[in-house]
Amino acid sequence: MYVYDRHDQKIVDERVAQYRGQTERYLAGELTDEEFLPLRLQNGLYVQRLAPMLRIAVPYGLLNTRQLRALAAISRTYDKGYVHISTRQNVQINWPELAEVPDILAELAAVQMHAIQTSGNCIRNTTTDQFAGVAADELADPRPYCELIRQWSTLHPEFAFLPRKFKIAVCGSREDRAAIHAHDIGIELVPNDAGVIGLRVLVGGGLGRTPVIGSEICPWLDRRHMLTYLEAILRVYNQHGRRDNKYKARIKILVKAMGVDAFRAAVEREWQAVKDGPTTLTEDAFEYAESFFTEPAYRELDGADEARALDRQCADEPIFGNWVARNTCEHRVSGYRSVTISLKATGYPPGDITAENLELLADLADRYSFGELRTTHQQNLVLADVAASDLYTLWQALQAEGLATPNIGYLTDVICCPGGDYCSLANAKSIPVAEALQARFDDIDYVYDLGPLDLNISGCMNACGHHHIGHIGVLGVDKKGEEFYQVSLGGSQGKDASIGKILGPSFRQDDMPDVIERILNTYVSLREEEESFLDTYRRVGIEPFKERVYATAD
Amino acid sequence: MPRLIKDGRIVEEPTAPMLHSLEDWQALTDKTGTAVQLEPGDDLSPLLPHLGSIEVVAVSFPAFMDGRCFSYARELRERGYTGEIRAVGHFIRDQLTYLSRVGVNAFAPAGDLDLDDALGSLADFTEFYQASNNEPLPLFRRRT
Ligand code: SF4
Numbered sequence: 001m002y003v004y005d006r007h008d009q010k011i012v013d014e015r016v017a018q019y020r021g022q023t024e025r026y027l028a029g030e031l032t033d034e035e036f037l038p039l040r041l042q043n044g045l046y047v048q049r050l051a052p053m054l055r056i057a058v059p060y061g062l063l064n065t066r067q068l069r070a071l072a073a074i075s076r077t078y079d080k081g082y083v084h085i086s087t088r089q090n091v092q093i094n095w096p097e098l099a100e101v102p103d104i105l106a107e108l109a110a111v112q113m114h115a116i117q118t119s120g121n122c123i124r125n126t127t128t129d130q131f132a133g134v135a136a137d138e139l140a141d142p143r144p145y146c147e148l149i150r151q152w153s154t155l156h157p158e159f160a161f162l163p164r165k166f167k168i169a170v171c172g173s174r175e176d177r178a179a180i181h182a183h184d185i186g187i188e189l190v191p192n193d194a195g196v197i198g199l200r201v202l203v204g205g206g207l208g209r210t211p212v213i214g215s216e217i218c219p220w221l222d223r224r225h226m227l228t229y230l231e232a233i234l235r236v237y238n239q240h241g242r243r244d245n246k247y248k249a250r251i252k253i254l255v256k257a258m259g260v261d262a263f264r265a266a267v268e269r270e271w272q273a274v275k276d277g278p279t280t281l282t283e284d285a286f287e288y289a290e291s292f293f294t295e296p297a298y299r300e301l302d303g304a305d306e307a308r309a310l311d312r313q314c315a316d317e318p319i320f321g322n323w324v325a326r327n328t329c330e331h332r333v334s335g336y337r338s339v340t341i342s343l344k345a346t347g348y349p350p351g352d353i354t355a356e357n358l359e360l361l362a363d364l365a366d367r368y369s370f371g372e373l374r375t376t377h378q379q380n381l382v383l384a385d386v387a388a389s390d391l392y393t394l395w396q397a398l399q400a401e402g403l404a405t406p407n408i409g410y411l412t413d414v415i416c417c418p419g420g421d422y423c424s425l426a427n428a429k430s431i432p433v434a435e436a437l438q439a440r441f442d443d444i445d446y447v448y449d450l451g452p453l454d455l456n457i458s459g460c461m462n463a464c465g466h467h468h469i470g471h472i473g474v475l476g477v478d479k480k481g482e483e484f485y486q487v488s489l490g491g492s493q494g495k496d497a498s499i500g501k502i503l504g505p506s507f508r509q510d511d512m513p514d515v516i517e518r519i520l521n522t523y524v525s526l527r528e529e530e531e532s533f534l535d536t537y538r539r540v541g542i543e544p545f546k547e548r549v550y551a552t553a554d
Numbered sequence: 555m556p557r558l559i560k561d562g563r564i565v566e567e568p569t570a571p572m573l574h575s576l577e578d579w580q581a582l583t584d585k586t587g588t589a590v591q592l593e594p595g596d597d598l599s600p601l602l603p604h605l606g607s608i609e610v611v612a613v614s615f616p617a618f619m620d621g622r623c624f625s626y627a628r629e630l631r632e633r634g635y636t637g638e639i640r641a642v643g644h645f646i647r648d649q650l651t652y653l654s655r656v657g658v659n660a661f662a663p664a665g666d667l668d669l670d671d672a673l674g675s676l677a678d679f680t681e682f683y684q685a686s687n688n689e690p691l692p693l694f695r696r697r698t
Contacts, residue, residue, distance in 0.1 A: 011679070012681070014679045014680065018678045018679070035618070035648075095672060148694070152692075155679070157651070157686050158621075261656065278692060281694065282694065282695065285694035285695070288694070504656070
């Protein structure tokens with residue numbers, strides 16, 4: 001993974017010193033709340049319902065074990081001994097003291113981490129596929145691109161006070177696991193006719209109050225123009241994005257208002273001014289970035305042998321077999337698999353993990369996965385490079401600590417924002433809904449029978465739980481001061497991304513497990529053979545679901 | 555006498571430049587040695603043919619969160635403007651590094667911003683990833 005040199009380190013250290021000064025000035029009354037707000041936000045600090053929340057950047061989801069241990073230590077010293085993995089692959093702690101945040105940032109800087117631009121109206125952490133570099137369906141490794149974007153966007157002088165937040169995602173594989181259609185800018189690495197990898201650029205996707213699927217503004221861009229082209233897009237947005245209404249300030253609204261062709265033309269105009277300038281990427285720059293994402297020292301394994309041995313182990317111990325089937329996936333290198341560790345055990349808030357378990361995973365990553373670990377936007381963790389012959393011992397270690405819940409991609413792998421338990425913007429709680437659903441659907445065979453199913457919960461319109469792109473989406477709404485939940489169906493991420501459709505009037509929290517059960521029963525009764533929930537929905541539409549859910553409700 | 559930060563020093567200004575609004579400025583027949591103030595939302599293009607004769611472009615911050623002026627300054631420099639770019643209005647000290655990096659070289663804040671403190675903030679950072687006014691090459695072209 002990327003390693004700072006003295007330049008990177010200096011930037012992060014100077015940022016810590018700057019923020020220390022800002023915090024001191026704020027505490028001394030020299031900065032107003034209003035002035036301090038964007039400064040703390042751009043260093044990851046929110047002031048939440050109960051306490052501040054610090055969001056720590058995990059660039060494109062990659063962590064080494066030194067960083068994992070530092071996060072565990074920080075959560076113990078400054079917080080309550082656990083952290084939360086966010087849907088933007090970042091790590092959040094919920095109870096730090098405002099005055100101690102500069103110390104936390106200094107400890108992060110010591111392990112080459114920071115919280116720069118994890119919130120505020122600026123360019124946020126660039127996200128990508130959690131299986132980057134190891135996926136069997138990958139065309140190009142997105143991580144060097146992400147790193148170049150990270151550097152370019154970090155403390156960019158022109159774009160620190162944008163109309164609104166700005167999110168970029170990159171995908172380099174056939175299947176899109178980075179939800180690039182739901183980002184302000186989505187980049188897909190694609191070959192042109194000559195087989196040269198370049199960038200397909202989408203713009204104006206996003207969730208929130210007005211969910212929109214991104215539009216293509218460039219089918220193929222030479223990769224050396226990546227940064228100047230991004231700069232041109234950002235400049236058009238910075239100058240013309242709306243600033244009078246925060247609900248209309250995202251780039252998707254600007255693209256809609258201008259029309260995608262006019263927007264593209266405006267970008268082209270700006271681009272001509274900076275194209276081929278010093279920000280044009282060089283081959284050396286790519287080589288340098290790529291040099292950090294080389295293959296680890298894989299053992300030479302006989303894939304067929306390994307597969308047979310694994311099959312035997314799975315047959316001998318069906319619980320292990322379940323876990324292998326659900327929580328591991330194919331790896332580019334023969335004899336290896338990628339393992340997803342579910343943070344969705346029933347009874348725990350989705351995405352939360354304790355300091356002890358972080359340390360355990362650090363040990364396991366050192367032993368079995370080249371000392372690296374990844375966060376996913378589904379709020380799970382990934383050990384990307386595990387030899388098939390190590391899976392059984394790894395599983396035993398995970399199982400002993402309750403970290404082997406075999407539900408990746410299934411109903412109970414609920415994606416859920418922190419919601420009303422933590423977040424001051426929430427309309428409703430989200431974690432209790434997730435927990436009630438996990439408790440109701442605790443029959444794992446039933447859950448498997450339902451097939452792959454994304455259930456996403458957001459506590460408000462900000463859509464941190466990505467409810468619009470869940471096959472089943474749940475949104476907390478406020479009805480005369482009471483917490484209600486609106487359900488939508490048919491959303492999806494991936495290359496055929498779609499926005500879910502609202503089922504109808506919203507429901508009380510207590511009714512949610514029944515409502516979801518009726519939706520699932522409808523699916524089960526209508527599906528044909530092996531048809532997935534999403535395919536059935538796409539075939540029959542929303543009406544049959546509506547009828548049954550509301551009919552029974554009377 | 556009014557004081558401001560200019561080219562990294564605190565200076566006194568005996569006579570302030572006559573800042574025209576964009577509209578008034580456009581009406582001037584002779585643009586030599588003129589000064590114009592851009593408000594967020596103004597269109598930069600009328601200035602472009604006259605970059606050689608304008609003496610001061612002021613970029614205005616009615617509110618410090620409005621970041622449009624950062625793009626104005628950067629574009630002016632990219633198009634070869636070498637005269638003064640002056641930030642006026644309600645920007646805050648913590649924006650000075652960014653502002654100087656996009657090409658603002660004079661700072662005349664409204665309100666009670668202490669110029670000595672502000673001057674200190676100009677040195678918050680000494681290393682940068684991006685190409686900018688004070689560092690023409692991005693870090694990826696300078697790494698050794
Ligand atoms: S979706 Fe709303 S409630 Fe949930 S974390 Fe985001 S802002 Fe908070």
